[in-house]
Amino acid sequence: MLQVHQFPCLSDNYGFLIRDEATGTVASIDTPDAGAIARQLDDLGWPLHLILNTHWHPDHVGGNAQLKQRFDCEVVGPAGERDRIPGIDRVVDEGDVVDVGASRAQVLHTPGHTLGHVVYHFADQQRAFVGDTLFAMGCGRLFEGSAEQMWASLSRLRAWPDATRLYCAHEYTQANARFALSVDGENSALRARAREVDAQRARGEPTVPTTLALERATNPFLRADDAALQAALDMPDAPPASAFGELRRRKDAF
Template identity: 60%
Template sequence: MAVLRQQSAMENRHGPLTVVQLPCLQDNYAFLLKDEGSGTVATVDTPDADAIGAALNERGWGLDLILNTHWHPDHTGGNEALKARFGAHIVGPAGEDDRIPGRDRAVVDGDQVAFGGLNAQVLETPGHTKGHIVFHFADQKVGFVGDTLFSLGCGRLFEGTPAQMWTSLGKLRAMPPETVLYCAHEYTAANAKFALSLEPDHAPLKERAAEIERLRAEGQPTVPMTLSQELQTNPFLRADDPALAASVGLRGAAPTDVFADVRRRKDEF
C-alpha cells in the first residue's frame, strides 16, 4: 500500500464539523474532527501518535477528545502519548473492558458524547470485537464506523458471531441513506475484487469498482463513502437481498446464513 503513504491529508466540511482524514501506518485512517463553532478538536482512534501530533501542530490545533471505536492497537496505540502531550479526554467503549489505554469515560449503546456544540450518539456494533462502537453525528449525517463496516466490506469476526455482526450492520443500515461514513482502513480495492467475484454482473457494483480503480490509480482515497452507495453495492449489507442469496447458492436462506456464508468466503478469498 505504498501509494497510500504518499497521500496527503484530505479535509471535508459537514456544516460546522470539519473532518481531516489522515493516512497512518500501512492502510489506516485517523480522523481529526473540529467543531468550527467552539474550536473543539477530537480524533477518532489513534493509529499513530506522531502522525496525529504533527497534523495537529501543523494546524495549530490542540486535542480535547479522543474517541475510540475498539481496542485494537492500530486504533488505540497512540492514546497514552496523545493524552500526555495534549491532555485529551478519552472516550471509549465500555464493552472492551480494560483494553482501551487511558480511557476516562466508558460509553454504551445510546450514550451521547458532547463535542463542542455538536453531539455524537454511540451505537454498539459488536462482531469485529465484542465491544466495538460507532460514533454517529446524526445532525451532520456523518458516521465513524471504525472496523465494523468498510467500503464494499466489513470487519473480520474476531470476537463475535455472524448473527451479532448482521444485527450490528442493521444499525448502520437504519441511518439515513445520505449519511457519509468514514471507515478506518483503505481496503476498498481488494473488497471490490471479492464483491465482483460473487456478483460479476451486478451493474451498480461494476460501476463502483471502475470508479475505485480510477481513484486508486490517482492515489486518491475511496473513503469516505455514502451509506446509499454501500446499500447498493456492499455484499455484507445485502444479505437479505434475494439476488445476492441466489448468487451464493442460498436462495430462500435466512439473511444471517447468507451473511455468514459471504463472510466465510471473504476470509478464504
C-alpha cells in the same frame, strides 16, 4: 458543523481529526499513530481535547497514552473494552451521547468485529465514524463476535439515511471490490463502482468516506437479505445472518 481532517497512517489506516467549528473543540477518532496525529495537529494549529476510541485493537488505541500525555485530552471508549484501552477516562455504550463542542454524537454498540465495538453517529450532520464495523464494499472480520451479531449491527447502520457519510478506518476498497465482484458480478452499480475505485487509487486518491446509499447498492455484506445475491450464493431463502456468514467465510478465504 464539524470539520473533518483525514489523513493516511500506518500501512492502510486512516486518521480522522474532527473540529467543531462553533467551539473549536477537537477530537481524534481512534489513535492509529500518535506521531502522525501530533504532526497533523501541529500543522493545523489545533489542540486536542478528546480521543474517541471505537474498539481496543492496537491500530486504534496505540497512540492514546502518548497523545494524552502531550495534550492532556480525555479518552473515551467502549464500556465493554475498558480494560483493554490505554488511558481510558470515560466509558460509553449503546444510547450514550458524546459532545464534541456543539456537535453531538450518538453511540451505537456494534458487536461483531470485537464484542465491545462502538460507532459514533453525528446524526444531525449525517456523518458516522464506523471504525472496523463497516468498510467501503466490506465489513470487519469476525474476530470476537458472531455472524448473527455482525449482521444485526450492520442492519442498524443500513437503516440510516442515504446521504450519511461513512468514515471507515482502513483503505481496503480495491480488495473489497474484487471480492464483491466474485459474488455479485451481475450488479451493474458494483461493476461501475469497482472501475471508479481503480481509477481513484491509480490517482492516489482515498476511497473513504463513502455514503450509505453507495454501500446499500454495492456492498454485499449489506445485501445478505437480497434474493439475487442469495441465489448467487446458492442459498435461496436463507436467513440473512446465514447468508452473511457465508459471505464472510468466503471473504476470509478469498
